[in-house]
Amino acid sequence: MFQVDQLILMAAILLLIGIISSKLSARLGMPVLVLFLGTGMLAGEAGIGGINFDNPVLAHALGTMALAMILFDGGLQTPMSSIRMVWKPASLLATLGVLITSLITGVAAAHILELPLLDGLLLGAIVGSTDAAAVFSLLRNAGIYINRRLKSTLEIESASNDPMAIFLTIGLLEVLVNDMPLGVGLLKLFIMQIGVGGAVGLLVGWASVQLINRIQLVTSGLYPVLVAACGLFAFGVAANLGGSGFLAIFVAGVMIGNRPIAFQRSTFLFHDGLAWMSQIVMFVVLGLLINPVSLLDVWLEGLLIAAILILVARPLAVAPILKLFGFNNRETGLVAWVGLRGSVPIILAIFPLIFGLEGAELIFNVVFFVVLISATLQGTTLPYVARKLGLTEEPPVVPAASLEITALEDVDADIVEYRLGDFARAANRRLSQIALPDGTVIAMVTRGKNVIPPRGSTMLLPGDHLFVVLRPDTRPFVDCVFAEGTAIASRELPDQTLRLKGNTSVGEILHSYGIALDNDMSRTLDALLHERLTANPREGDALRLGSVTLSVEGVLEGRITTAGLTIMQPALSVEGALP
Numbered sequence: 001m002f003q004v005d006q007l008i009l010m011a012a013i014l015l016l017i018g019i020i021s022s023k024l025s026a027r028l029g030m031p032v033l034v035l036f037l038g039t040g041m042l043a044g045e046a047g048i049g050g051i052n053f054d055n056p057v058l059a060h061a062l063g064t065m066a067l068a069m070i071l072f073d074g075g076l077q078t079p080m081s082s083i084r085m086v087w088k089p090a091s092l093l094a095t096l097g098v099l100i101t102s103l104i105t106g107v108a109a110a111h112i113l114e115l116p117l118l119d120g121l122l123l124g125a126i127v128g129s130t131d132a133a134a135v136f137s138l139l140r141n142a143g144i145y146i147n148r149r150l151k152s153t154l155e156i157e158s159a160s161n162d163p164m165a166i167f168l169t170i171g172l173l174e175v176l177v178n179d180m181p182l183g184v185g186l187l188k189l190f191i192m193q194i195g196v197g198g199a200v201g202l203l204v205g206w207a208s209v210q211l212i213n214r215i216q217l218v219t220s221g222l223y224p225v226l227v228a229a230c231g232l233f234a235f236g237v238a239a240n241l242g243g244s245g246f247l248a249i250f251v252a253g254v255m256i257g258n259r260p261i262a263f264q265r266s267t268f269l270f271h272d273g274l275a276w277m278s279q280i281v282m283f284v285v286l287g288l289l290i291n292p293v294s295l296l297d298v299w300l301e302g303l304l305i306a307a308i309l310i311l312v313a314r315p316l317a318v319a320p321i322l323k324l325f326g327f328n329n330r331e332t333g334l335v336a337w338v339g340l341r342g343s344v345p346i347i348l349a350i351f352p353l354i355f356g357l358e359g360a361e362l363i364f365n366v367v368f369f370v371v372l373i374s375a376t377l378q379g380t381t382l383p384y385v386a387r388k389l390g391l392t393e394e395p396p397v398v399p400a401a402s403l404e405i406t407a408l409e410d411v412d413a414d415i416v417e418y419r420l421g422d423f424a425r426a427a428n429r430r431l432s433q434i435a436l437p438d439g440t441v442i443a444m445v446t447r448g449k450n451v452i453p454p455r456g457s458t459m460l461l462p463g464d465h466l467f468v469v470l471r472p473d474t475r476p477f478v479d480c481v482f483a484e485g486t487a488i489a490s491r492e493l494p495d496q497t498l499r500l501k502g503n504t505s506v507g508e509i510l511h512s513y514g515i516a517l518d519n520d521m522s523r524t525l526d527a528l529l530h531e532r533l534t535a536n537p538r539e540g541d542a543l544r545l546g547s548v549t550l551s552v553e554g555v556l557e558g559r560i561t562t563a564g565l566t567i568m569q570p571a572l573s574v575e576g577a578l579p
Helices: 003-027 032-043 054-074 080-113 115-124 132-141 148-160 161-178 184-214 222-239 245-257 264-289 292-324 329-336 345-354 360-388 472-481 506-513 526-531
Strands: 401-408 413-419 441-447 448-451 465-470 499-503 542-545 548-556 559-565
Touching: 003 264, 032 360, 032 526, 054 148, 054 222, 054 245, 054 264, 054 345, 054 401, 080 148, 080 161, 080 360, 080 472, 115 345, 132 148, 148 161, 148 184, 148 245, 148 292, 148 548, 161 184, 161 245, 161 465, 184 245, 222 264, 222 526, 264 329, 264 345, 264 413, 292 329, 292 360, 329 360, 329 472, 345 360, 413 472, 465 472, 472 506, 506 526, 526 542, 526 548, 526 559
Parallel strands: none
Antiparallel strands: 401 413, 413 465, 441 448, 441 465, 499 559, 542 548, 548 559
């Protein structure tokens, strides 16, 4: 038997254990990264697995690749509207916040570990950034729901603060090992990391969208692979030009994820699975690298440094920044508490080992212990803290089960299959009573083994399968129509114009989207606009009804054939600071 056969078996076993442990995460109330790290530690030389793994260079390579794919998936799932909403506080947290956190933690570490000041600052820089993999996983899979501004701030910060931590870590290592002078050299390194990384991400992201939508591949299965290759290309180009590959791949993901692309749904599902596998591989490998016995030698020092990082450095770093942007005390407290450390500090802690820095093993062990404390304590208590601060919200409506059958590359349309759940809003209603976006067509309805020709009088029942032809930009609205639940908040609707037929009634819009336009449920958009506007509405005329704007999109012989509905998303309220 070849050695590779044994490696494949061990890798499969570790992956299976990691996947199964993710099921235990919700029941135990513990972040998955802790369970994945624990799996690696148990499988290691000092654990029951007995696997001897002592290769920091390989661990760094695997960790970097995995983190890149996690950030890329995070970018694909991050709406541009979220970035526009919080880019100012998030960017300050990702730069100035990391610097303040690193300085306070580094000075404390130097005193606690009796290290030279620069060595202590190096440790502070390594643990200075929050971890995107940990934050994304916790906020998207922990079963808690916080307001959009808070969630976006935490996710954008965690995805964009790695360049600052990498800059500080590499800069201090250059000073310690290669005697690089402080000042101009560090400033140049910082500008290169941020500037080159951001520019490459924007350029490659834009070019990737053009390539994906124009190339004709032999099979649809290659499109998700093409998207992944584009993301890795952005990382590689930026890193080889001296920029931040992590920032570049995240920005490229945002650019691609916010544009209509061929086979978009299947691409997102592919990268979601790839990100999960990357998390398992990364944390298990990093767990294999540590000897649990060595953590006992630094438990007291690690506990003190973790306490200062969590209770002193992070709050002092975020409070003045968030105060500038109107966050109240409760919101600031939650942001301070969700400063989870994860894979990034452990990967950065490998750098001193690679550079051959004296005392590198001590720094690695302390960083690993701090990450375990941070992930376990902060990750486990996040739902409790969010509830105690009164910042949790009702869960959003459950989207209908859907399957992208195909994306028509030469036509601006997709064919999507929906299955109506027991509590779908469209269930037990006729097709003519559903306010579908203009141009959306129900091509076929199947019920059991029967095919039902779709007509306006067709009654939809739970369990029905609907095959829908739609434009990609209307997909969020169609998802909403067939979603589970009877209520929907307007903030859950996309920030774009919904075009409806003029004969759509006010009641149908209320039932399908939760938008109230008038007390008369039988009144059509055509009648409403004729009554509120001039006697002869023309294309381009608009009517403001509270937070909703109705516009005339099409007129035929005096009758409004198409109307546009745009929701003006209210600015997120800024509560006064609590006493």
